[in-house]
Amino acid sequence: GSRGVENRLTDKEIAEADGVIIAADVQVDMPRFDGKHLIAKPVAAGIHKPEELIKEAISGNAPVYKAESGSEATESADGLSIGQQIYKHLMSGVSHMLPFVIGGGIAIAIAFMLDQILGVPQDQLAKLGSYNEIPALLKQIGDVAFGFMLPVFAGYIAYSISDRPGLVAGFVAGGVASVGGAGFLGALVGGFLAGYAVELIKVMLKKLPKTLDGIKVVLFYPVLSVLIVGLLMLLLNVPMSALNTWLNDFLNSLSGTNAVILGLLLGAMMAADLGGPINKAAYIFATGTLAASVATGGSAIMAATMAAGMVPPLATFVATLVFRNKFTAQERDAGLTNSILGASFITEGAIPFAAADPLRMIPSFIAGSAITGAIVMFLNIKVLAPHGGVFVIFLVSQPWFYLIAIVIGTIISAALIGVLRKKPTV
Structure with a gap:
């Protein structure tokens, strides 16, 4: 973990x-x-x-x-099927990347908040986050931590594929993607490219004499993999950078109906499997938009994803209070715990309820989460932090409307649970 x-x-x-x-x-x-x-x-x-x-x-x-x-x-x-192997490699990268995203992202967000409190002249707003001395130091720290995001992501994808020999090639792939503007998508592709390139190098050098095993690991693998992957990434950066720029421009241009549809989709994905591959796909997509939006006040997509992910556990908490006769004593206790998990953006708290009655619980979760995601996107509410739930509410652009969107989705999901769920037989 x-x-x-x-x-x-x-x-x-x-x-x-x-x-x-x-x-x-x-x-x-x-x-x-x-x-x-x-x-x-x-x-x-x-x-x-x-x-x-x-x-x-x-x-x-x-x-x-x-x-x-x-x-x-x-x-x-x-x-493991090919799809399962790819998912395993991707999750390895994500799990190692998240601490850098969360730590660095929140440090940068606090720098912006402190600068606003200390005051920044109107003609210096472009320097918001680094105008005053203390916020500038915090932002410098956050930028360094955040800057490791793509190299670590690509590095540990490659590590999952080819173990330690793949780590250096993966870090290089992520670093080149970051410097060259290929962004999150470039690092994702680069991580897999690095891992399988190292596997190919292993095959090519397999017949070397046993006496060279030691030098093979400390010299041949890193030198060949860095050169090969680095050159390939320089070529790959051109189309990936263009794709990344287009995607960012497209997401920034979303408004009205298009934004609502994206919010509905992301919200539904967050509740579809409660921390599984679909949920993680939405979350990874959202964190990818955060890196490009820090300078503009945060990402609405990240805000919609986090708000939607809070709904399922909060809905079980509300449902176990309002519809007590439809839950066992053990489930009511779990529902109380979910009040904290939901507020903290830990969607997995709703898994026991979904596992016990998936046909009723999951559609209820999806409905509320989708509505919450749509409201956040429609109002263009932004957040500077990739995690934290209500505990980072001060980093949200419109905190009251954000909380209202979460409450609306929670009530919708809880009401559907109350209508659809049957009383326990025991």
Whole structure:
């Protein structure tokens, strides 16, 4: 998770294990499982088919994992479709990128807020955020942290594909995308390009003598990958930069009906799978717009996405209060917890409710979130922070209207839950 590895397996525990199950959507440290019967599956398989996976892992029929000699090994793709592998690589990049986006973005946002409080002359508004000394220092720190966003994103996509040999090539790809104006889309493509380029280099150098294994990892891989990926990214930057500019201009030009439709779509995506691939796609898209909009007061798309993501858990909180007889005591307790999770923009708090009754809960969530997203986009409400929920309300351009949009969506979702949900049978 974002906190790093908790309760890490010891060497003794791994040695005593009859088999290993990797149920993950991000890159896992694999060489420690060398020689063990191992199967790799998506997280969903671990949730829905645990008994089946355990039986397969300890049956003795699972493939034996072999770490590559002289380098870090990549995770076995057994059991993962191409789409699942791509999603895993993408999520690896996103999970490592988010702390830089959130930390840097909020530092920049605080700099803007402090500058407004301290006062900036009308003829110096172009320097808002860096006019006064203290805000200028905060903005400098935020800019540095924010500047790592694209290299880290591309670097850890490449790392997920080809492990440590891919890290330097990925960072270079993201850095070239950032400097060359290719932006978030360029870094995304560059990360995959770097990862698979390193995999190709590994294949090309596979027949080198064993005596060169050490120098292969510390010299051949980084030098060749940096040169090859760097040159390819310089070429790729031209079309990707044009595409990025067009996309930013298009998004900035959205107004009226078009903005409402985009808000409806983003809101629905945030509630469709509550932290799954669809939700993450909307959120990644929104964070990509934030980087280009900091200087203009923030991103309406980011604001719509965050507001819509707050609705499902808040709706379960309201529904468990208003329609108490339709929930068990345990669900009512979970609903109370969701008041904090929702206010913090942790959409995943609504997952237990959706899992228990998906046909009624998910459409209810989608309706409220979509309406909230549409209202925020229609009013062109902007936010400078990529996360934080109501706790970053001071970074929202129209805070009262923003809160009203969230409340409207929450009431709509809660009302639909009350109408559609049946009383518990127990």
